[in-house]
Protein backbone atom coordinates (compact mmCIF):
# COMPACT_ATOMS: atom_id res chain seq x y z
CA UNK A 718 0.00 0.00 0.00
CA UNK A 719 1.19 3.51 -0.80
CA UNK A 720 2.43 5.49 2.18
CA UNK A 721 0.83 8.85 2.73
CA UNK A 722 3.05 11.87 3.33
CA UNK A 723 1.78 15.25 4.46
CA UNK A 724 3.91 18.23 3.40
CA UNK A 725 3.56 21.34 5.58
CA UNK A 726 5.22 24.22 3.74
CA UNK A 727 3.87 27.69 2.99
CA UNK A 728 6.00 28.40 -0.08
CA UNK A 729 3.98 26.93 -2.91
CA UNK A 730 6.75 26.39 -5.49
CA UNK A 731 8.84 24.48 -2.93
CA UNK A 732 5.84 22.49 -1.72
CA UNK A 733 4.92 21.52 -5.28
CA UNK A 734 8.49 20.61 -6.10
CA UNK A 735 8.65 18.32 -3.05
CA UNK A 736 5.22 16.84 -3.83
CA UNK A 737 6.33 16.07 -7.37
CA UNK A 738 9.49 14.32 -6.15
CA UNK A 739 7.61 12.28 -3.57
CA UNK A 740 4.93 11.16 -6.02
CA UNK A 741 7.69 9.99 -8.34
CA UNK A 742 9.20 8.22 -5.34
CA UNK A 743 5.97 6.21 -4.98
CA UNK A 744 4.24 8.12 -2.18
CA UNK A 745 0.74 9.47 -1.92
CA UNK A 746 1.06 13.17 -1.11
CA UNK A 747 -1.09 15.64 0.80
CA UNK A 748 -0.28 19.32 1.18
CA UNK A 749 -0.83 21.96 3.84
CA UNK A 750 0.22 25.61 3.58
CA UNK A 751 0.18 26.40 7.29
CA UNK A 752 -0.23 24.90 10.75
CA UNK A 753 -4.02 25.18 10.90
CA UNK A 754 -4.37 23.38 7.56
CA UNK A 755 -1.92 20.77 8.77
CA UNK A 756 -3.86 20.18 11.98
CA UNK A 757 -7.17 19.63 10.25
CA UNK A 758 -5.53 17.41 7.66
CA UNK A 759 -3.98 15.22 10.39
CA UNK A 760 -7.22 15.15 12.38
CA UNK A 761 -9.12 14.15 9.28
CA UNK A 762 -6.77 11.29 8.40
CA UNK A 763 -3.46 10.47 9.99
CA UNK A 764 -0.64 10.44 7.43
CA UNK A 765 2.19 7.89 7.66
CA UNK A 766 4.76 10.68 7.96
CA UNK A 767 4.79 14.49 8.07
CA UNK A 768 7.36 16.81 6.52
CA UNK A 769 7.33 20.10 8.41
CA UNK A 770 9.07 23.25 7.26
CA UNK A 771 10.74 25.23 10.04
CA UNK A 772 9.42 28.60 8.81
CA UNK A 773 5.64 28.73 8.63
CA UNK A 774 3.38 31.80 8.72
CA UNK A 775 1.12 31.06 11.69
CA UNK A 776 3.38 29.08 14.04
CA UNK A 777 6.92 27.79 13.71
CA UNK A 778 7.38 24.27 12.40
CA UNK A 779 9.39 23.57 15.51
CA UNK A 780 6.42 24.41 17.72
CA UNK A 781 4.07 22.30 15.60
CA UNK A 782 6.48 19.37 15.89
CA UNK A 783 6.58 19.79 19.67
CA UNK A 784 2.82 19.81 20.03
CA UNK A 785 2.38 16.77 17.78
CA UNK A 786 5.00 14.84 19.74
CA UNK A 787 3.34 15.79 23.04
CA UNK A 788 -0.07 14.58 21.91
CA UNK A 789 -0.75 10.92 22.69
CA UNK A 790 -2.60 10.43 19.38
CA UNK A 791 0.21 11.71 17.17
CA UNK A 792 3.27 10.96 19.29
CA UNK A 793 4.44 8.01 17.20
CA UNK A 794 3.71 9.65 13.83
CA UNK A 795 7.15 10.18 12.26
CA UNK A 796 8.18 13.77 11.50
CA UNK A 797 10.99 15.07 9.34
CA UNK A 798 11.83 18.76 9.67
CA UNK A 799 12.81 20.80 6.63
CA UNK A 800 14.93 23.84 7.08
CA UNK A 801 17.08 26.37 5.30
CA UNK A 802 19.28 26.60 8.35
CA UNK A 803 22.30 24.40 8.57
CA UNK A 804 23.59 25.52 11.95
CA UNK A 805 24.41 22.68 14.33
CA UNK A 806 22.45 24.38 17.10
CA UNK A 807 19.31 24.46 14.95
CA UNK A 808 19.72 20.82 14.16
CA UNK A 809 19.90 20.01 17.86
CA UNK A 810 16.78 22.13 18.51
CA UNK A 811 14.97 20.38 15.66
CA UNK A 812 15.75 16.93 17.02
CA UNK A 813 15.05 18.01 20.61
CA UNK A 814 11.57 19.05 19.54
CA UNK A 815 10.96 15.38 18.82
CA UNK A 816 11.53 15.35 15.04
CA UNK A 817 12.70 11.94 13.82
CA UNK A 818 15.05 13.42 11.25
CA UNK A 819 16.15 16.74 9.85
CA UNK A 820 16.83 17.72 6.23
CA UNK A 821 18.55 20.95 5.22
CA UNK A 822 17.53 22.85 2.08
CA UNK A 823 18.52 22.59 -0.67
CA UNK A 824 18.14 18.83 -0.91
CA UNK A 825 17.58 16.53 -3.87
CA UNK A 826 14.23 14.73 -4.18
CA UNK A 827 16.11 11.47 -4.20
CA UNK A 828 17.83 12.27 -0.90
CA UNK A 829 14.50 13.22 0.67
CA UNK A 830 12.85 9.98 -0.52
CA UNK A 831 15.75 7.98 0.95
CA UNK A 832 15.46 9.77 4.31
CA UNK A 833 11.69 9.25 4.39
CA UNK A 834 12.09 5.54 3.67
CA UNK A 835 14.69 5.23 6.43
CA UNK A 836 12.43 6.92 9.01
CA UNK A 837 9.41 4.83 7.97
CA UNK A 838 11.46 1.65 8.25
CA UNK A 839 12.67 2.62 11.72
CA UNK A 840 9.18 3.35 12.99
CA UNK A 841 7.85 0.08 11.51
CA UNK A 842 10.61 -1.82 13.32
CA UNK A 843 9.78 -0.11 16.59
CA UNK A 844 6.07 -0.93 16.48
CA UNK A 845 6.57 -4.47 15.13
CA UNK A 846 8.90 -5.41 17.95
CA UNK A 847 6.23 -6.31 20.50
CA UNK A 848 8.17 -9.15 22.04
CA UNK A 849 11.94 -9.18 21.98
CA UNK A 850 13.88 -12.21 23.13
CA UNK A 851 17.62 -12.39 23.64
CA UNK A 852 19.03 -15.69 24.87
CA UNK A 853 16.11 -16.30 27.22
CA UNK A 854 15.64 -12.71 28.36
CA UNK A 855 12.18 -11.73 27.12
CA UNK A 856 10.77 -8.22 26.96
CA UNK A 857 7.06 -7.92 26.24
CA UNK A 858 6.35 -4.35 25.14
CA UNK A 859 2.56 -4.75 25.31
CA UNK A 860 2.48 -5.79 28.96
CA UNK A 861 5.73 -4.00 29.98
CA UNK A 862 6.89 -7.27 31.46
CA UNK A 863 10.37 -8.71 31.43
CA UNK A 864 10.93 -12.38 32.12
CA UNK A 865 13.89 -14.71 32.42
CA UNK A 866 12.77 -18.29 31.95
CA UNK A 867 9.56 -18.55 34.00
CA UNK A 868 10.56 -15.78 36.39
CA UNK A 869 9.62 -12.12 36.26
CA UNK A 870 12.47 -9.62 36.36
CA UNK A 871 11.45 -6.81 38.72
CA UNK A 872 12.28 -3.46 37.12
CA UNK A 873 11.42 0.15 37.88
CA UNK A 874 9.89 2.18 35.03
CA UNK A 875 13.18 3.84 34.08
CA UNK A 876 15.10 0.57 34.14
CA UNK A 877 12.39 -0.96 31.98
CA UNK A 878 12.67 1.86 29.40
CA UNK A 879 16.45 1.60 29.49
CA UNK A 880 16.37 -2.16 28.91
CA UNK A 881 13.74 -1.79 26.15
CA UNK A 882 15.93 0.77 24.41
CA UNK A 883 19.02 -1.42 24.73
CA UNK A 884 17.26 -4.54 23.48
CA UNK A 885 15.95 -2.73 20.40
CA UNK A 886 19.35 -1.14 19.77
CA UNK A 887 21.71 -3.99 20.58
CA UNK A 888 25.39 -4.11 19.75
CA UNK A 889 25.71 -0.32 19.53
CA UNK A 890 27.49 1.97 21.95
CA UNK A 891 25.55 4.91 23.41
CA UNK A 892 27.03 7.76 25.40
CA UNK A 893 25.32 8.92 28.58
CA UNK A 894 24.08 12.03 26.75
CA UNK A 895 22.59 9.90 23.98
CA UNK A 896 20.89 7.61 26.49
CA UNK A 897 19.44 10.63 28.30
CA UNK A 898 18.12 11.94 25.03
CA UNK A 899 16.64 8.65 23.81
CA UNK A 900 15.42 7.10 27.06
CA UNK A 901 14.57 10.11 29.23
CA UNK A 902 13.56 12.43 26.37
CA UNK A 903 15.43 15.46 25.11
CA UNK A 904 13.59 18.11 27.09
CA UNK A 905 14.21 16.74 30.56
CA UNK A 906 17.10 18.10 32.53
CA UNK A 907 18.85 15.20 34.18
CA UNK A 908 22.50 14.89 35.08
CA UNK A 909 24.53 12.35 33.16
CA UNK A 910 25.42 10.69 36.45
CA UNK A 911 21.77 9.63 36.70
CA UNK A 912 22.35 7.24 33.81
CA UNK A 913 24.99 5.39 35.85
CA UNK A 914 22.58 5.04 38.76
CA UNK A 915 19.92 3.42 36.61
CA UNK A 916 22.44 1.23 34.80
CA UNK A 917 23.52 -0.04 38.23
CA UNK A 918 19.92 -0.80 39.21
CA UNK A 919 19.27 -2.51 35.90
CA UNK A 920 22.34 -4.71 36.30
CA UNK A 921 21.34 -5.59 39.84
CA UNK A 922 17.88 -6.66 38.68
CA UNK A 923 19.37 -8.81 35.91
CA UNK A 924 22.15 -10.28 38.03
CA UNK A 925 20.21 -13.22 39.57
CA UNK A 926 19.60 -14.47 36.03
CA UNK A 927 23.14 -13.80 34.87
CA UNK A 928 21.88 -11.34 32.25
CA UNK A 929 23.73 -8.38 33.76
CA UNK A 930 26.63 -9.39 31.49
CA UNK A 931 24.61 -7.99 28.54
CA UNK A 932 24.83 -4.44 29.94
CA UNK A 933 28.41 -3.57 29.11
CA UNK A 934 30.46 -0.52 29.97
CA UNK A 935 32.52 0.78 27.08
CA UNK A 936 35.37 2.69 28.64
CA UNK A 937 35.41 6.36 27.70
CA UNK A 938 32.30 6.03 25.51
CA UNK A 939 29.26 4.82 27.40
CA UNK A 940 27.18 1.65 27.44
CA UNK A 941 26.18 -1.13 25.12
CA UNK A 942 23.78 -4.06 25.17
CA UNK A 943 25.65 -7.03 23.80
CA UNK A 944 25.57 -10.81 24.11
CA UNK A 945 29.21 -11.04 23.08
CA UNK A 946 31.89 -11.23 25.69
CA UNK A 947 34.67 -8.69 25.30
Ligand code: CA
Pocket residue numbers: 726727728770771772773
Ligand atom coordinates in the same frame (compact mmCIF):
# COMPACT_ATOMS: atom_id res chain seq x y z
CA1 CA B 1 8.46 28.05 4.69
